[in-house]
Amino acid sequence: MRVVICGGGVIGACIAYFLARRDIDVIVVERTEVAAAASGKAGGFLARDWCAGSPLDALARRSFDLHAALPSEIAGDWGYRRMTAYSGIVVPERDRRRHLLAKLDWLSAGAIIESRLGTTETTAIVHPRAFTAAMMSAAVENSAELRHGRVTGIVRTADGSSVRGVEVDGGVFEADAVVVAMGPWSVMAAEWIVLPAVYGRRSPSLVYDTGGDIPADALFLEYQEETGEAVTVEVFPRANGHTLVTALSDEPPLPIDPAAVMTDQNEVDRLQVIGARLSPALRPEKVIARQACFRPITQDGLPLIGKVPQIEGAYVATGHSVWGILNAPATGEALAELLINGDARSTDLSPFDPARLRPLDPSRLRTSGGKGLKVI
Ligand SMILES: Cc1cc2nc3c(=O)[nH]c(=O)nc-3n(C[C@H](O)[C@H](O)[C@H](O)COP(=O)(O)OP(=O)(O)OC[C@H]3O[C@@H](n4cnc5c(N)ncnc54)[C@H](O)[C@@H]3O)c2cc1C
Incomplete structure (x- = not known):
């Protein structure tokens, strides 16, 4: 056959x-x-x-x-590793009323972890x-x-x-x-x-060179933009010292040639602002890839x-x-x-x-x- x-x-x-x-x-x-x-x-x-x-x-x-x-x-070696996963919320830094489940030192003070979604038994990357x-x-x-x-x-x-x-x-x-x-x-x-x-539904993502200091925790954080729009930001630290951050999505026409998929500069800029707000480790100068892709639905x-x-x-x-x-x-x-x-x-x-x-x-x-x- x-x-x-x-x-x-x-x-x-x-x-x-x-x-x-x-x-x-x-x-x-x-x-x-x-x-x-x-x-x-x-x-x-x-x-x-x-x-x-x-x-x-x-x-x-x-x-x-x-x-x-x-x-x-x-x-x-494709960097398979078990990880923990948390959900949380990003609030103004002065807002300390929220319950703190765990402190992740590498995050800014306003990024609050609220619950654990997965353990090394149930989540990996x-x-x-x-x-x-x-x-x-x-x-x-x-x-x-x-x-x-x-x-x-x-x-x-x-x-x-x-x-x-x-x-x-x-x-x-x-x-x-x-x-x-x-x-x-x-x-x-x-x-x-x-x-x-x-x-095809498109999402942008940024890859940061974060080195070895970030623990193996995936994050799913609710974030409110200046416009008032609420978005879920996903943060995935990889075994190779890179961290991928993604959020937002849209449904533009699907380029016929897969090599012609482009990022939307406006979406990339929004994502960079979100990253910088989450952690000093996610400053724009740490970005090594700005990309977008379509997932099939x-x-x-x-x-x-x-x-x-x-x-x-x-x-x-x-x-x-x-x-x-x-x-x-x-x-x-x-x-x-x-x-x-x-x-x-x-x-x-x-x-x-x-x-x-x-x-x-x-x-x-x-x-x-x-x-x-x-x-x-
Ligand atoms: C931002 C983002 C984050 C994601 N994160 C996760 C995650 O954390 N975990 C998870 O499980 N999934 C995740 N996904 C989903 C996952 O990426 C997709 O479901 C998966 O990659 C789809 O794989 P595929 O092989 O079906 O399609 P694709 O990866 O799109 O591959 C299709 C291939 O077909 C080729 N092709 C197209 N037309 C032709 C042609 N005419 N002839 C020959 N070849 C052709 C293309 O070049 C391409 O290489 C994410 C998706 C996005 C967009």
């Missing part, structure tokens, strides 16, 4: 790894570079039980365990770009092929009932099965196969993982929203089982069946003023 995976983000890389480990012939086609999009720019935060009570719970728990096991199974690259390298070591190219269509057998391969830069890569894992760009595949809508907020209706051999794995780095290993493992055995044993994929949502009518997919794609 030969499987072509469209997209070299964290989802494509994990599917490739779990297929290649079972001796399946795999080709990953990536338009830009591995982890070029959200998979290289995410927080990388992992939580075992934050999806409890939702259909994502089993996928998240299985994936959290796989993340814990992978460092001893494959080569590379990876460097998402390094993790994605390590999974792809492990797949390649198991004979998967990584090819640079732009997927522009799915090729069907003469009677149209099954996939025969994918169209890449004017040529065809023959395949028995095709997996669409192009993050928010998966929406383009609605013109090739029956697929529900996938939307679906109509009901759950990912699409499984067989695509009406065509044999077509699969999709996208729409992981804010939990794509967490849920990538269990997605890869379960989809590989589905492809090889006909059913997924490690995680029940039925809540993520692509057929649960109405397919997108391709005429609703528009290029908006030359700026990018929009579902109207």
Whole structure:
């Protein structure tokens, strides 16, 4: 069996790894570079039980365990470490009325920790770009092929009932099965196969060089801007001495080329002001990357993982929203089982069946003023 995976983000890389480990012939086609999009720019935060009570719970728990096991199974260092997670609030420095659960010395006096959300038993972090690259390298070591190219269509057998391969830069890569894992760009595949809508939601983030002084605590802080707007700021100190701060989001048109995703200067400026208010360690001169990325989301907020209706051999794995780095290993493992055995044993994929949502009518997919794609 030969499987072509469209997209070299964290989802494509994990599917490739779990297929290649079972001796399946795999080709990953990536338009830009591995982890070029959200998979290289995410927080990388992992939580075992934050999806409890939702259909994502089993996928998240299985994936959290796989993340814990992978460092001893494959080569590379992607900064996996357990951490604590806290929520809190940022108030004017004179306001001391709030209850202080724990004092984090590196934060400014106005940043108040109110409750603990996770412990080293339940929360962890990876460097998402390094993790994605390590999974792809492990797949390649198991004979998967990584090819640079732009997927522009799915090729069907003469009677149209099954996939025969994918169209890449004017040529065809023959395949028995095709997996669409192009993050928010998966929406383009609605013109090739029956697929529900996938939307892209953009968020900016700043990466600071904070050195080794910041403890392994993820922070989720409520912050009120001068305009009165309330935002949640997420702070993720990584094992490599860098700290990622993210907040805010919008839904501009999705650039057709993933390499053309840009930051909005206004949003970056807002985020820099927030960072400086949180801690002297987050001063603007400490910023080493200003970036933005689109996370893939679906109509009901759950990912699409499984067989695509009406065509044999077509699969999709996208729409992981804010939990794509967490849920990538269990997605890869379960989809590989589905492809090889006909059913997924490690995680029940039925809540993520692509057929649960109405397919997108391709005429609703528009290029908006030359700026990018929009579902109207
Ligand atoms: C600011 C931010 C913070 C986040 N933090 C976290 C977090 O802390 N924890 C967590 O679990 N998740 C987090 N996420 C979510 C996570 O980043 C995403 O869910 C995940 O990266 C999606 O991975 P993907 O492989 O589906 O898509 P992507 O990473 O978007 O990868 C898709 C790939 O497909 C390629 N591609 C596109 N079109 C084509 C084509 N035509 N042909 C070939 N290749 C193509 C692209 O170049 C890209 O490399 C965060 C997201 C954002 C935006």
